[in-house]
Amino acid sequence: MAKNTKSSSALHEKKGVSESEITNKDSIETIKKRRRHQPSAEALAQGIIKGDITYLSRAITLVESSNPLHLEKANTIIKHCLPYANKSVRIGITGVPGVGKSTFIEAFGSQLTTNGKKVAVLAVDPSSSLTKGSILGDKTRMEDLVKDPNAFIRPSPSGSSLGGVARKTRETIILCEAAGFDTIIIETVGVGQSETAVHSMVDFFLLLKLAGAGDELQGIKRGIIEMADTIVINKADGDNLKAAKIAKVEFNRALHLYPAKASGWQPKVTLCSALQQEGIDTIWDIINDYVEATQKNNYFEHHRNEQNKFWLLQTIEDRLKSDFFGDSKIKEALKSQLELIENGKTTPFAAAEYILSL
Template sequence: MGNLPSAADLRSGDRRALAKCITLVESKRPADRNLANQLIEDILPDTGRSYRVGISGVPGVGKSTFIESFGLHLIAQGKKVAVLAVDPSSPVAGGSILGDKTRMPELSRTLDAFIRPSPSSGIMGGIAQRTRETILLCEAAGYDVLLIETVGVGQSEVAVHGMVDFFLMLMVPNAGDELQGIKRGITELVDTIVINKADGESLGQARQAKAYYQSAFNLLRGGEEGWKPRVMTCSALERTNLEDVWQMIEEYFDWLGQEGRLADKRRQQNLLWLHKLVNLEIDQYLKTSERLKGAYPELETRVNAGLMTPFRAAREIIEMIFPD
């Protein structure tokens, strides 16, 4: 990569510098990795001060519209907003998130917004590999609120949950259908459910859905200590109730800031990150190491052909990595 931006360029708030830095941390070239690691070390003191907000929901729920409206609402209050996407890149998931910026026409033209489409890293393993580093880069570049979008398909939600402070789930007003989907896993993951499209003829349904979800939360998480997830309604299209949603998020961060909760949460997430990084580095080493490049696909082929057990193949790979 030519003309590598420095930590100082990043701090100056230059959006092009930020984009270049993100490209660097997403690069799989070993030489770039070293530079990226150095850059992250350099900027670490400037990180950690933003609101990291995850936004999820099934395709069509209105994530892009919500982020456009909500982002503009925050910018009108003087905030700088960065939008990142964690794309499971899975053929079954369908619908690409942030594939284009056309769904956020106003936001993408605003100087106080930075929108980063999801990396096109292909199948599997594309999940949020470097989103954590990207979060840190955005913080060093002075963004106050980070909106991290993902589609509602399990794996990527868990990944995003592990890197944000607050997790917002968008839902549509059909309580009857949606209630089926409110599995215990989801209620444990989210800090709020916001029922979008609470406008026009759906207004009544949205209110009903709100009552349903709130009672589901009370039922499933009523006895727990800590933050009590709240259910709200809004219309991303008509831009109503957005301030209420923001007030709730602020309230959450006030709560999180007390009794060392934020530090605790980030410490736990750092441990998770450490484990992920080790796995990721080993995985990339397997694919790029001159010594192993040929051996790995060879073993895959043999396992695939039923000529070798996965256990045996895994053993061989580990012995190749650690010859002693």
């Protein structure tokens, strides 16, 4: 199409978008200047340790990048931050869509900052690259927390694989801790394998439920109830309160059917109304009790070590598989061996032997 200099048609009305009047020109200049100036990994790490949120955000962007140079820089930053990390309570929060996660995190996070805590809210949602961020994408749903100077909210890193998203989130936790955040909340949607991944990176796992939602079987089946350190029945207000109280009794009964947890902790069921800001303080008390009990019996430390070990082995196994099956010779052999299997000419074990011998 030829370049149009005249706006003779309605299609070309937008010759230039006029600048919004509320845009602060000074801020734009500051941001542009910062962009031009690329601080070193060391400078970024030092900024993070001093609690500089801009530097924290930039480092997280490097962690989330797929550019190998960025990853190298991110690794250096993390290395510098590590001695300042780990001093936090990491809380996983899950629940099916509609359970009120955003409202809950808004109420819970605000109460924590009121009590002097510094709260980072992260998310794990591998589907977000498709749905353009179904959770935490819309920060307006947490309008108090987003303005709170003691809160830091970061949407889910994008990525097609849960493994990639999980790695990015785990490294972001370290950066946030180094920046002085003492309470890390990791939100995930109540579907797929994301909950297991989040469970393996937090100290305390909180399951949000609604009374009478009828998804108990799903929760039991997928092992979510088993992972919970506390079940919070949300929207326990108004006409819902009676049903919520019944649900509390039922969940308590269900929880007692499970064998004792390695942490020695008996999961608690509690009611809350995030909307009415009721029952929130009880939840923080429960988490404090948990941390105290597990630090006393050394489970807290032990559990973090086990998680690190799990992620180390998981990362190695993922790479062994992707390296092996990514090889074009193996791909071809796999294809032809699968054909032989389909035609009954070989067994899976003989085929595996052959492929491994290449």
